[in-house]
Amino acid sequence: MKILALTVLMVFVILSPSFAAPTEVVDTAVGAACDAKQLQPCLAAITGGGQPSGDCCAKLKEQQTCLCGFAKNPAFAQYISSPNSRKLLSACGVPYPSC
Numbered sequence: 829m830k831i832l833a834l835t836v837l838m839v840f841v842i843l844s845p846s847f848a849a850p851t852e853v854v855d856t857a858v859g860a861a862c863d864a865k866q867l868q869p870c871l872a873a874i875t876g877g878g879q880p881s882g883d884c885c886a887k888l889k890e891q892q893t894c895l896c897g898f899a900k901n902p903a904f905a906q907y908i909s910s911p912n913s914r915k916l917l918s919a920c921g922v923p924y925p926s927c
Contacts, residue, residue, distance in 0.1 A: 862894030864904055870916060877912045885920035896927035
């Protein structure tokens with residue numbers, strides 16, 4: 829029984845990265861690699877509505893050209909279009925994307 833459980837766990841660990849939501853989008857307009865993981869410092873401000881950190885604003889500005897790509901991705905669209913996201917963009921001085 830332990831061997832079966834260990835085998836199932838190993839298979840899950842090996843296959844789980846292939847089922848994860850995509851976090852990279854290539855912005856063909858500018859050729860930049862867009863990585864949603866870079867916006868991790870902004871997650872608390874987006875989900876909770878708090879003030880963004882300096883690190884969040886810096887990462888947001890780095891990924892600014894990628895926001896339309898994120899907005900079109902079903903995995904990220906809800907975060908880009910949320911009211912807290914608009915507040916975050918405004919607080920960081922980043923214009924809301926018009927895609």
